[in-house]
Amino acid sequence: MVKLTVLSVLLALGATASAQCGANNPPVQVTGSSGNYRATQNGNQIYSGGDYRLAIQTALDRASSGQRVAVFASGSIGANTILVGSGKILEVCGTLNVGNRSGRGAIESTDTQNAEIRYLTMTGNPYFGLRFFGTRGLRLGELNLNLSGGMGIRFERDKAANSDVKMGIIRVTGAGSHAVETWNINGLEIDQVIARNVGECGLLLQKVTNARVNLVDGDNVAAGNGYATLRFANENGKLNGGYPTNVYINRVKSRGGGRGIFCVSQSGGAQIDNIDLANNGNNAILIENCYNVNIRGGTINGGGEVRLAARTEFANSRDITITAQVNNNSVRESPCADNSNFYISGNARMNVC
Template identity: 65%
Template sequence: MVRFFIPTAVLALVSLAHAECGAGSPDATVTGSDGSFTATVGSSSVYSGSDYLTAIQTAIDSISSDQRVAVIASGSIGAGTITIDNGKIFEGCGTIDASLRSGHGAIESTDTTDVQIPYLLMTGSPYFGLRFSGTTNLVLGEITMNLSGGIGIRFDRDAADNFNVKMGTISVTGASSHAVETWNIDGLEIGSVIARDVGECGLLIQNTINAQVGLVDADNAGSGTGYATLRFANQNGRLSDGSYETNIFIDKVVSRGGGRGIFCVSESGGAQITTIDLANNENNAILIENCYNVSILGGTVSGGGEVRISARDEFENTSDISVTLQVDDNSVRESPCGENITWNISGSATLDVC
């Protein structure tokens, strides 16, 4: 199994992105403000008017594959959707404000190859900020979403698979659901997911294999729920032959407050987390339930809900789990007993394990 290495991924993202958003000579630009926008391709104006969404979409539709559009202007696209097709590079340099359109993203790219979004600043309450499916070689760079609702980034469940997805630094505040939710990806690299005050998960990875993530850092993610700063679900990490050879690598998880810290569930596994720093989670600090071949190599848990290995009857019992941690002001419990479980626990926690 080939492991990805985040420094290489980050360097690749930097080389693909420009030094600053809109730098150099974009093939197309959207400029203006206050209801007066101009889309320019080369030296020709392709749109001039009051509609920010139309200006952006006209600029995108007027360039070719391997060309770049820089949206310099800030404005609102309302409940509309920006669509990015094959091979195009989209830079959101201004602030793009979006409203809810049920089942749709403010920006979408589906069944495409080689799409890049090196920069984006989004506000508002879209249903999905970014929505993807069926992508190959998708690159997201510095993505910042200061939202008042919705999901930040979503890869659709009931749609075509994605291959070779790379993300740089994804920062999401105020989403009412997940900051980043993935489905159906083979080959995923993420530098960082930074989530603040989101309603559900910081990073939710589902039915994804061959993933490398640098940092997942969430404060107040999923408060009052069973969601987690980092959640593996729906056979995440399960390879095509049904095995759970380690193929999901997480360098570090930091979690403060909110719901759970780390949650693995529903026949997921094949995961290694190098280090964690969890404190004061309302629900379980860690819950590993019906998962297989998961290792936590080190780190700390302070206060909050218990660290637990569990299982439900509808799936095979939890197995091949190794947890090495310092746990203070908390408890560690294994119920029911798993199979081939290794605990290496230091600190003041009480232990009730098999």
């Protein structure tokens, strides 16, 4: 598996190895402070006033395709939405505080090509921090979402599908729902999703094919519920009617919270190279009605049991391999899967077929 790095993602975004937010005097800028914001393009003023959102939106709307828009100012957009159109490049170097607009994102890019959000620091309690659908060539760089509720990133379920999506480091703290929820993406690359004190999933993949993720790292994620640091659901990895391996995860780390890894509802085609799971409050791993899932190594210490299972409404789990050192825990298979393989070391209690 090819490991992604922040540098490789930034290079894919057209940035340099030493790139920083707002470096090299971007042609479109938003400056100022509360009550007094100014947007300029090539040094010419295009907005002046007290509306932070309008200053940013004016800058984006006026920017030519491929021009960088650097927001140096901090402020609040309230329960409103910033739209990032095709070919627009947004860098938020200040802190963007947001409100809650029902069903909408504080930042959205929909039905677009080659939109980019290279840097972002967001605070507040949004419905969705960022919302996407119908994108092609979307690029997300280094995003820090320090939230007090809501969801971090959402790719919509019932809208147009996405292709060729790349993300750098996505850090989400304090979301009441998922840190990153994806639907309907063919071609997804993520360097890191780092979730802290998040109510539901760290990374949730649904109907995603041809995906590569370097790291999913969750601490106190999904406490008290059935979600997980990493979850595959709703036919994730189903490709051309089958489940050839096409979802590659380099490493999953999970501490506390709810489940560590959860595969469910006819998902599969997944390879996870390394796991580091400890003290999960629910299953360390639950694989239920999934097909061709291969966990290739790593450690599990304590927490809820490792379970291979199936519900009767879907075809039985099949072609499952788990290789790990498991201590102070148990491994259970019920009902028996088709072609299950366990290579377990450590002091785990075993109850498998």
